[in-house]
Amino acid sequence: MNKPQPEAAALLRPATFAERGVAVPFTTPVMNHARIRPSRSGHGELLVPNPSGARGLYVLPLDGAGRTFSLTVHDRLLLEELSRVQALTPQEIRHASRRVAMMGTAGREAARAATEAGERDQTERLLVNVLLLDRLFRQTGFMDFDWRRIALQKRDIRERLRGEVGRLGPQLGMRADEILNMLEEISIHAATVGLPDVGFVSRAQTALKMLGRFDEELRAWAALEAGAHRETANLVMDCASFTLQHGRSAIDKAHAILADVIGLVRTWRANSETIAERLALAEWLLDGWQQIAAIWEASRHEERPARRMTLGEIASMLPVLPKDAVKHLDDAAAPAIQSHRRRWVRLHEDWRTGSIVAADATQRNEAVRILDA
Amino acid sequence: MTSQPMLSAQELSKLVDGASDAQLLRILELVERLERSPEIEGTIARIRSRLVALRPARPFTLRRLLTVPLEPLLVPHAEWVPGQRRISRAALPTLQTLALEAVPRDGKLACESTAGRRMEDARLLELGGELWPAAAAGLRGARLGGHDVLSRLGGAARLHLDQQIETAAVLLDEAPTLLAELWQLPPRPVVVTSPEERGRLERVLTAAAGKGGTCLQVVMEVLVQRTDNPVLVMQSLEACELRLPRDQRQGFIRRLATQCASYLQVRSRGAREAPLETAAETLASVIASVESLQTVGASGPVDRRALLEIRRDAGEVVEKRLDEALRRVVLEQASALATAVAPGDLESRARAAEKAARATSLLVHAGRRLGLGQWVESLLSETRDDYHKLAREVVQGLEARGLPRQERMLCLMDQVRLVEILYGSDAAMEILNEGLAGIEPEAAAV
Numbered sequence: 001m002n003k004p005q006p007e008a009a010a011l012l013r014p015a016t017f018a019e020r021g022v023a024v025p026f027t028t029p030v031m032n033h034a035r036i037r038p039s040r041s042g043h044g045e046l047l048v049p050n051p052s053g054a055r056g057l058y059v060l061p062l063d064g065a066g067r068t069f070s071l072t073v074h075d076r077l078l079l080e081e082l083s084r085v086q087a088l089t090p091q092e093i094r095h096a097s098r099r100v101a102m103m104g105t106a107g108r109e110a111a112r113a114a115t116e117a118g119e120r121d122q123t124e125r126l127l128v129n130v131l132l133l134d135r136l137f138r139q140t141g142f143m144d145f146d147w148r149r150i151a152l153q154k155r156d157i158r159e160r161l162r163g164e165v166g167r168l169g170p171q172l173g174m175r176a177d178e179i180l181n182m183l184e185e186i187s188i189h190a191a192t193v194g195l196p197d198v199g200f201v202s203r204a205q206t207a208l209k210m211l212g213r214f215d216e217e218l219r220a221w222a223a224l225e226a227g228a229h230r231e232t233a234n235l236v237m238d239c240a241s242f243t244l245q246h247g248r249s250a251i252d253k254a255h256a257i258l259a260d261v262i263g264l265v266r267t268w269r270a271n272s273e274t275i276a277e278r279l280a281l282a283e284w285l286l287d288g289w290q291q292i293a294a295i296w297e298a299s300r301h302e303e304r305p306a307r308r309m310t311l312g313e314i315a316s317m318l319p320v321l322p323k324d325a326v327k328h329l330d331d332a333a334a335p336a337i338q339s340h341r342r343r344w345v346r347l348h349e350d351w352r353t354g355s356i357v358a359a360d361a362t363q364r365n366e367a368v369r370i371l372d373a
Numbered sequence: 374m375t376s377q378p379m380l381s382a383q384e385l386s387k388l389v390d391g392a393s394d395a396q397l398l399r400i401l402e403l404v405e406r407l408e409r410s411p412e413i414e415g416t417i418a419r420i421r422s423r424l425v426a427l428r429p430a431r432p433f434t435l436r437r438l439l440t441v442p443l444e445p446l447l448v449p450h451a452e453w454v455p456g457q458r459r460i461s462r463a464a465l466p467t468l469q470t471l472a473l474e475a476v477p478r479d480g481k482l483a484c485e486s487t488a489g490r491r492m493e494d495a496r497l498l499e500l501g502g503e504l505w506p507a508a509a510a511g512l513r514g515a516r517l518g519g520h521d522v523l524s525r526l527g528g529a530a531r532l533h534l535d536q537q538i539e540t541a542a543v544l545l546d547e548a549p550t551l552l553a554e555l556w557q558l559p560p561r562p563v564v565v566t567s568p569e570e571r572g573r574l575e576r577v578l579t580a581a582a583g584k585g586g587t588c589l590q591v592v593m594e595v596l597v598q599r600t601d602n603p604v605l606v607m608q609s610l611e612a613c614e615l616r617l618p619r620d621q622r623q624g625f626i627r628r629l630a631t632q633c634a635s636y637l638q639v640r641s642r643g644a645r646e647a648p649l650e651t652a653a654e655t656l657a658s659v660i661a662s663v664e665s666l667q668t669v670g671a672s673g674p675v676d677r678r679a680l681l682e683i684r685r686d687a688g689e690v691v692e693k694r695l696d697e698a699l700r701r702v703v704l705e706q707a708s709a710l711a712t713a714v715a716p717g718d719l720e721s722r723a724r725a726a727e728k729a730a731r732a733t734s735l736l737v738h739a740g741r742r743l744g745l746g747q748w749v750e751s752l753l754s755e756t757r758d759d760y761h762k763l764a765r766e767v768v769q770g771l772e773a774r775g776l777p778r779q780e781r782m783l784c785l786m787d788q789v790r791l792v793e794i795l796y797g798s799d800a801a802m803e804i805l806n807e808g809l810a811g812i813e814p815e816a817a818a819v
Binding site: 104108111115303309 | 494495498553556557558559560561569719720723724727731779782783785786787789790793797798801802805
């Protein structure tokens with residue numbers, strides 16, 4: 001693994017995940033790999049990689065991107081949607097971009113994928129809610145609770161549950177409604193990482209699997225590479241392995257928090273922000289990687305030279321780990337992401353807009369929207 | 374490959390016509406397991422342009438292993454010109470049969486053990502390195518020994534096949550090193566090369582020249598095809614250390630320039646009748662090569678009049694195809710999206726319309742590069758209203774059809790996306806805002 005070079009690494013690393021920003025799935029080629037983060041004015045600001053391919057980022061106000069670049073319809077609507085988002089977290093950005101994709105702005109397939117992914121999220125959230133409640137019953141000694149008595153498909157499910165949950169009140173020192181509300185709130189944060197030993201694979205686990213497959217495929221592909229291309233592949237693989245290792249550990253830690261539901265319920269009110277941060281760590285760590293894996297996957301039918309270009313693009317968009325995160329991770333030897341970037345400008349391409357080759361690049365980005373809905 | 378055909382050529386033809394990209398790839402997987410008949414080959418030939426764009430992962434078969442080295446110089450039969458170092462797709466089955474006969478039994482067994490799996494680059498080079506030289510020797514032996522397949526041919530047909538056999542034999546012989554070197558080059562068209570990449574080109578050419586004139590000619594053709602930049606190949610030949618007298622070296626370069634020009638002429642004319650997407654890609658590639666050749670000075674090996682003629686021909690084809698695409702092809706496909714069909718069909722129709730629009734956009738670009746910018750702009754401004762009007766009709770039609778909001782939105786967006794590809798996002802936003810007012814007035818001010 002590459003050792004970080006203190007000065008370069010320190011200069012490049014943002015202080016926190018929030019400062020690093022959240023990856024946004026724009027389809028305009030020049031906006032590839034842009035991130036959004038909170039600005040001092042309270043509105044978001046965009047971090048767009050230097051279009052020339054050289055070092056550095058453009059920091060733009062949300063409404064400035066449209067004046068600077070020629071954006072696709074998808075991106076214009078996405079910027080509108082982003083301006084309405086309250087908390088700039090991976091989850092919120094995902095929901096905003098799904099709402100835009102569902103309109104058909106990235107094509108019918110992307111719309112279908114976004115609708116299905118939204119429905120899957122809702123189901124998982126409900127399932128986590130139910131499973132947390134089930135665990136709570138068991139951990140408080142109410143082993144006789146029978147879910148068959150609660151018809152889950154009925155509309156008055158909450159009414160029916162209130163009676164049952166009321167039995168837990170004295171032990172936890174809370175009213176039934178309080179407990180139900182709290183579990184609903186926790187489920188929103190927990191659904192991304194899922195619960196251990198249950199029958200569904202959470203979004204974070206899916207992202208980890210996707211990243212693992214990407215790492216494996218890249219290793220097989222890179223075996224025939226030499227020189228600078230091999231070095232680039234090594235850097236990407238180092239970062240992927242590092243993220244895999246710490247992503248797994250973050251999920252395990254989140255699962256440990258969720259295993260003790262009584263403790264969780266008792267501490268949630270006082271520490272909800274800290275616990276929510278811990279539950280969200282895996283998602284922040286993996287933010288941007290699913291897009292990377294999807295870009296590599298979308299290029300799988302390309303020939304080796306074209307994939308080499310894709311790899312160069314991926315190397316330039318590797319998510320940098322913030323200082324805060326590196327400090328808290330068990331192994332702080334995060335790979336030093338070199339800032340030397342490059343860009344290939346193809347024949348028939350206007351480097352500022354990506355025009356003409358942009359038709360292909362936009363199409364590729366729309367395919368990535370389907371894979372990473 | 375099984376001996377039992379699972380579906381007839383007619384059924385196959387019907388299936389591929391309406392297939393989406395994903396369906397097409399699944400059908401191809403099925404076809405890979407069929408006994409190939411001329412009808413099935415014909416159907417595959419018809420969808421080849423789609424397959425080229427999709428780049429399906431082909432399962433590993435001995436036949437495919439032997440075809441990979443020939444791919445750089447494979448051309449449609451209509452583009453094959455006698456005397457050029459290219460291989461017509463029509464000759465491919467014969468070449469494959471002759472090469473297969475020459476592969477030793479243990480080689481066939483080694484291949485069978487890998488059959489059906491995805492062809493990975495490393496495994497391809499490893500197995501190919503063992504089998505390609507034998508296949509090359511087999512092809513040469515068949516030609517010299519007058520194999521039955523060849524002895525039935527007479528006159529020009531035999532001569533043409535002999536030429537292609539020789540080209541194929543060289544490609545198979547050179548494949549183990551040539552393929553690995555080609556993979557290291559940037560994607561085509563190769564415009565700028567690093568010193569390392571130029572060194573690579575020179576090494577390949579030097580090695581080929583050491584094996585004789587035929588080998589050098591074939592390798593030069595491969596590099597021209599691979600880079601879409603004939604001048605780069607000529608410059609590399611000038612720069613590398615060849616044990617050839619200067620006039621002989623210049624002879625190779627002049628011959629390459631002449632062959633490039635005549636091949637570009639054939640390709641440019643072929644784009645007149647080809648399917649829209651193929652035509653657009655062909656013209657873009659022809660223009661890249663012509664622009665490359667035009668950088669050579671007047672005293673160079675390139676006949677400048679021939680290049681001007683190719684540009685003129687390409688310009689005529691662009692004018693014809695672009696006019697037809699904007700006024701008829703894409704507009705008809707956009708109209709078809711407005712008629713009531715099942716959502717699945719609508720999805721594949723939308724995909725087909727967008728493909729046609731992207732090809733049209735490539736033609737727009739080709740027209741501009743050929744100096745037809747003014748004509749292109751006036752055509753775009755003349756046709757833009759047709760699409761706007763159509764979108765308005767679609768929105769009105771949606772109200773009457775009583776579709777759910779989400780479906781109405783998708784139908785509107787189909788039109789918006791086509792306009793975006795053809796005329797840019799500003800024009801598309803106009804249509805979107807107008808359409809939204811029809812779908813949900815309160816959300817119209819996007």
